[in-house]
Amino acid sequence: xxxxxxxxxxxxxxxxxxxxxxxxxxxxxxxxxxxxxxxxxxxxxxxxxxxxxxxxxxxxxxxxxxxxxxxxxxxxxxxxxxxxxxxxxxxxxxxxxxxxxxxxxxxxxxxxxxxxxxxxxxxxxxxxxxxxxxxxxxxxxxxxxxxxxxxxxxxxxxxxxxxxxxxxxxxxxxxxxxxxxxxxxxxxxxxxxxxxxxxxxxxxxxxxxxxxxxxxxxxxxxxxxxxxxxxxxxxxxxxxxxxxxxxxxxxxxxxxxxxxxxxxxxxxxxxxxxxxxxxxxxxxxxxxxxxxxxxxxxxxxxxxxxxxxxxxxxxxxxxxxxxxxxxxxxxxxxxxxxxxxxxxxxxxxxxxxxxxxxxxxxxxxxxxxxxxxxxxxxxxxxx
Numbered sequence: 001x002x003x004x005x006x007x008x009x010x011x012x013x014x015x016x017x018x019x020x021x022x023x024x025x026x027x028x029x030x031x032x033x034x035x036x037x038x039x040x041x042x043x044x045x046x047x048x049x050x051x052x053x054x055x056x057x058x059x060x061x062x063x064x065x066x067x068x069x070x071x072x073x074x075x076x077x078x079x080x081x082x083x084x085x086x087x088x089x090x091x092x093x094x095x096x097x098x099x100x101x102x103x104x105x106x107x108x109x110x111x112x113x114x115x116x117x118x119x120x121x122x123x124x125x126x127x128x129x130x131x132x133x134x135x136x137x138x139x140x141x142x143x144x145x146x147x148x149x150x151x152x153x154x155x156x157x158x159x160x161x162x163x164x165x166x167x168x169x170x171x172x173x174x175x176x177x178x179x180x181x182x183x184x185x186x187x188x189x190x191x192x193x194x195x196x197x198x199x200x201x202x203x204x205x206x207x208x209x210x211x212x213x214x215x216x217x218x219x220x221x222x223x224x225x226x227x228x229x230x231x232x233x234x235x236x237x238x239x240x241x242x243x244x245x246x247x248x249x250x251x252x253x254x255x256x257x258x259x260x261x262x263x264x265x266x267x268x269x270x271x272x273x274x275x276x277x278x279x280x281x282x283x284x285x286x287x288x289x290x291x292x293x294x295x296x297x298x299x300x301x302x303x304x305x306x307x308x309x310x311x312x313x314x315x316x317x318x319x320x321x322x323x324x325x326x327x328x329x330x331x332x333x334x335x336x337x338x339x340x341x342x343x344x345x346x347x348x349x350x351x352x353x354x355x356x357x358x359x360x361x362x363x364x365x366x367x368x369x370x371x372x373x374x375x376x377x378x379x380x381x382x383x
Contacts, residue, residue: 012036018061019212023148024082024155024267025178026056030319034353034377035062035249038317042247043068047315050245050307052232052300057083059249060227064220071241072227078154078267084142084224085151091217092210094145095152099206102135103128110134112275116183119190120158120173122199129157129171129202133270147224148216152209154267156202165198168205173197180266182277233285233299235306244309251319252300253285255293255333294333298340305343305382314382316345319353321375330376344383351377 012018012032021032035058039049043066051059054072060083063070072083108130111117117126136150159170159177174195175181181189189195210216230237261268265277285296301316308314322330331350338345353375 016212017214018065019214020086020216021058021061023085023151023209023213024056026079026082030058030251032058032062034319035059035317036065038247038249039063039066039068042315045246047247048243048245050241050248050304051250052248052304053250053252054083054227055079055251057086057227061086062249067221069222069243070226071222071243071245073230073232073237073241074227075229075231076261076264076268077229077271077273078264080227080229081147081154081267081271082151084147084227087220087222087224087226088144088147089216089218089220090144090148092213095149095210096203096207098145098149099132099153099203103131103202106131106135108134112269114183114275115187117275119187120175120197121171122197125171125197125200125202129153129270132202133272137272142224144220144224148210148213149206150271152206154270156205156209157270158266161195161198168198168200169208171200171202171205179263232303233296235303238303238307241307244307244312245304246308246312246314248304248314248316248318250317251321252297255290255322255328255330290328290333291336294336295340297334297337298342301338301341301345302343305341308382316378316380316382318378318380319375320378321353330374334376334378338380345380346383348379348381349377353377 013022018032039047039062047068049059049063049068049070050072051057051070052073054060054074055076056079057072060070060072064086070087072080074080074083108127111126111130120126121129132149132153136146136153139146156170158172158175158180161170161172161174162168170177173186173190174193175186228237228240230240232238262277262279265273268278269275285293304316305314318334320330320334322328322333335347338347
C-alpha cells in the first residue's frame with residue numbers, strides 16, 4: 001500500500017498493511033505519512049534512500065513499501081534492532097520456530113533478581129524472556145527470522161496488562177509500551193496498586209504479534225545489513241554505505257532531548273546491556289549549547305554529501321524539533337547546521353510540521369502529561 005492509496009483521513013499507523021512498521025513502538029517517532037509522501041514524490045527516480053538517524057526505521061519501511069533500496073544509521077542498539085526488522089523477509093513461522101527452540105534449549109545463566117525484575121515479570125515468564133535474550137545474543141549469524149524475533153520480543157517486552165489475559169500483548173506487569181519506567185518509580189507504582197505480574201505464555205504473545213505482520217513474506221528490496229549501528233557524525237560508518245544516497249529523510253534527536261538511552265533501558269538490557277539504567281550519554285549529538293549542537297549536526301550533513309554522487313541532485317528532507325523547555329529557535333539551529341557542514345545547500349522550503357502529539361499511540365498509564373514538541377519540515381538540496 002502506498003501513501004496515495006490509503007483510506008482517506010485514516011492514519012497509516014492504524015492500517016493492518018503497516019503492522020510491520022508498528023512491530024515495536026518507540027517513544028519518539030515520526031508518522032509514516034511523512035516519508036511516504038516524500039518518497040511518492042520521488043519514486044519514479046528510483047532513489048537510494050538514507051536515514052542517518054533512523055530510529056525505529058519508519059523511513060526504511062516507507063522505502064520498502066515502494067521497493068526502494070534504503071540505508072539506516074543509528075547509535076542506539078535498540079533502534080538498530082527494530083529498524084532491521086523493517087527490511088527483513090521470512091515466513092511467519094520461522095521466527096516462531098526459532099523462539100520455541102531457544103526457550104526449550106537455552107538454560108539462561110543470567111536471570112536478574114532485583115526488586116524491579118521480581119515485580120515486573122512473573123518468574124516463569126522472566127525465565128523464558130531470559131532464554132530468548134541469551135539465545136539471540138549467542139546466535140552464530142543474524143538472519144531475517146532472528147531480526148523479526150528480536151524486534152517482536154522488544155515490542156512485547158513491556159506494556160499494559162489487558163482485562164482479559166487471553167488478549168495479552170506484552171510480557172510485563174503494567175507499564176507503558178513506548179518507554180521503560182524508572183525501576184524505583186515502577187516498583188512503588190505496582191506496590192501502591194497491588195499489581196502483580198501475570199504469568200504470560202511468551203510464545204503465544206509473540207505469535208499474536210508476528211502473525212499480524214502483513215507482507216513479511218514479500219521479498220525486501222535490500223538486506224537487513226543496510227541498517228548500521230554507528231554514529232552518523234563519524235566518517236567511518238559511511239564507508240559501509242556502498243550505494244550513493246540520493247534522497248535523505250530523517251528526524252534528528254530533538255534539541256534538548258537527552259534521555260533516549262535511559263528511556264529504552266529495559267530493551268537495551270534485552271540486547272545485552274546492563275539490568276539497570278546507564279546514565280552515561282554515549283555517542284550522540286552534543287547538546288551542550290546551540291552552536292555545538294549545530295556543529296555536531298553539520299558533521300552529519302557533510303558526511304551525507306560526501307557519500308552521495310556529486311553529479312546528481314541530493315535531496316534532504318529533515319523534520320527537526322526542540323523540546324518546549326529548550327526555548328530556542330529550531331529554524332535558526334537547523335540553518336546554522338547547514339552552514340557548519342561546509343556544503344553548499346539550498347533551502348527549498350520550510351513548513352511547520354504537525355504537532356508531535358498528532359496520531360500518537362502513547363501508553364499513559366505511568367507518564368505525566370507534557371507539551372508537544374515544536375517541529376518544522378525542511379527540504380534542502382545540495383547546490
